Amino acid sequence: MSEHENDDVLWSAVDTYRADTDPLIRPTGTAAAYATVRHRKRVRSVGVAASALVAVLVGGVAISALGGPGPTGPTPGNTAGTSPTASPSPTTSPSPLPVATGGALHGLADAVLALPARKVSGKDCPTGPKQFRDGKAGAKVWIDSAVQTDLNADGTPEQVALIYCRPGEIPLGQVVAFRRDGDGFTTLGVVVQVETPLALPPQQTPRTVERITKLAGDSSGEIQVEVGNLETTYSDLSGGPIGLYQWRSYRWNGAAFAQSGGSPSFTADTDVVPLNVVLSSPDLSPAAGGGTRVEVKVRVERVAQAPAPVTVLLSVANAPGVTIVGEAASAPRVTGQACAEGTQQWVRCQADRGHDHAFFTFHLTVPAGMTISELRRDLGDSWIYVRVGDQELIRLAATL
Numbered sequence: 122m123s124e125h126e127n128d129d130v131l132w133s134a135v136d137t138y139r140a141d142t143d144p145l146i147r148p149t150g151t152a153a154a155y156a157t158v159r160h161r162k163r164v165r166s167v168g169v170a171a172s173a174l175v176a177v178l179v180g181g182v183a184i185s186a187l188g189g190p191g192p193t194g195p196t197p198g199n200t201a202g203t204s205p206t207a208s209p210s211p212t213t214s215p216s217p218l219p220v221a222t223g224g225a226l227h228g229l230a231d232a233v234l235a236l237p238a239r240k241v242s243g244k245d246c247p248t249g250p251k252q253f254r255d256g257k258a259g260a261k262v263w264i265d266s267a268v269q270t271d272l273n274a275d276g277t278p279e280q281v282a283l284i285y286c287r288p289g290e291i292p293l294g295q296v297v298a299f300r301r302d303g304d305g306f307t308t309l310g311v312v313v314q315v316e317t318p319l320a321l322p323p324q325q326t327p328r329t330v331e332r333i334t335k336l337a338g339d340s341s342g343e344i345q346v347e348v349g350n351l352e353t354t355y356s357d358l359s360g361g362p363i364g365l366y367q368w369r370s371y372r373w374n375g376a377a378f379a380q381s382g383g384s385p386s387f388t389a390d391t392d393v394v395p396l397n398v399v400l401s402s403p404d405l406s407p408a409a410g411g412g413t414r415v416e417v418k419v420r421v422e423r424v425a426q427a428p429a430p431v432t433v434l435l436s437v438a439n440a441p442g443v444t445i446v447g448e449a450a451s452a453p454r455v456t457g458q459a460c461a462e463g464t465q466q467w468v469r470c471q472a473d474r475g476h477d478h479a480f481f482t483f484h485l486t487v488p489a490g491m492t493i494s495e496l497r498r499d500l501g502d503s504w505i506y507v508r509v510g511d512q513e514l515i516r517l518a519a520t521l
Contacts, residue, residue, distance in 0.1 A: 245288035268338035294333025361467025429510030
């Protein structure tokens with residue numbers, strides 16, 4: 122097995138792990154990462170050892186467990202996300218198409234393909250006619266998967282491929298459509314590709330596509346692509362599912378590809394989603410057995426008006442000894458409903474849209490001997506994410 126094939130196996134295993142565990146990752150917070158190898162890994166020097174961090178629902182609002190796998194497949198012919206502004210579903214759903222991940226890749230595996238210029242790392246990724254062999258064009262470029270469907274309703278199917286280029290450690294995705302031309306192929310156009318971010322975390326979620334992970338299609342000529350925001354490219358898995366994945370749909374309009382379904386952005390439109398989020402000041406009190414207990418409350422107002430499920434995710438910095446536990450402790454207690462527990466440093470809860478407001482309380486117990494100043498230093502990179510469906514409404518610094 123070649124070195125590149127070993128890499129393919131490695132990245133396949135990484136993506137499988139991500140899909141099984143839904144881990145998304147802590148930010149680096151440096152602009153330099155965008156222009157270099159796009160490697161995202163924060164190495165922290167942390168000395169906190171907290172005994173428990175508890176997410177509790179109060180005020181009679183139920184919370185649901187949110188465990189389970191990562192992003193799910195799309196419903197072909199339907200909108201590919203949970204955007205408040207998504208188009209209504211058609212009355213009938215076109216049949217899904219099989220996705221080719223090896224072999225001939227619908228004839229593309231050993232073809233000469235004209236690769237469009239990329240918006241990111243263009244000088245490091247080849248463009249123009251390139252000969253593919255067994256789905257690869259050199260050491261950096263390969264076809265991950267392909268689908269075949271009639272994009273322009275002329276009775277002849279076109280081929281659409283997810284093509285990766287890896288100039289550094291993170292492969293950059295570009296979905297490209299081709300049509301047969303005699304014994305070869307001509308390039309129809311780019312469906313979607315990784316873009317340069319327009320905003321930097323952690324203050325807000327960039328709107329641009331920073332990762333492309335899956336490709337699908339249906340018999341109607343619509344293409345579905347799973348895309349991710351900047352946080353989905355990070356390599357530190359400790360902070361929980363802070364990144365956002367969405368399934369977006371695209372159609373050929375005669376001149377170019379345009380989005381036809383799914384969320385239009387990773388950030389929710391506050392004019393469409395009129396929710397208020399109120400974060401209380403931290404309340405400090407003596408903890409049982411010594412130390413200090415820090416309590417922070419989050420109130421989400423007008424939950425009943427949300428067009429999609431509302432979730433609140435707490436992600437704290439990498440702190441050995443921190444354990445996050447979620448439970449439904451409201452009265453009356455709702456049997457079997459609880460916040461999802463993270464591996465150590467995150468917990469996620471879903472609000473019940475049957476109530477006007479949702480109230481969450483987060484508890485952090487600080488061991489004896491640690492000052493609040495030390496805690497603030499070590500947990501400074503901690504955030505509360507409020508989301509509606511697959512979009513971020515707001516993120517708040519969990520200032521202690």
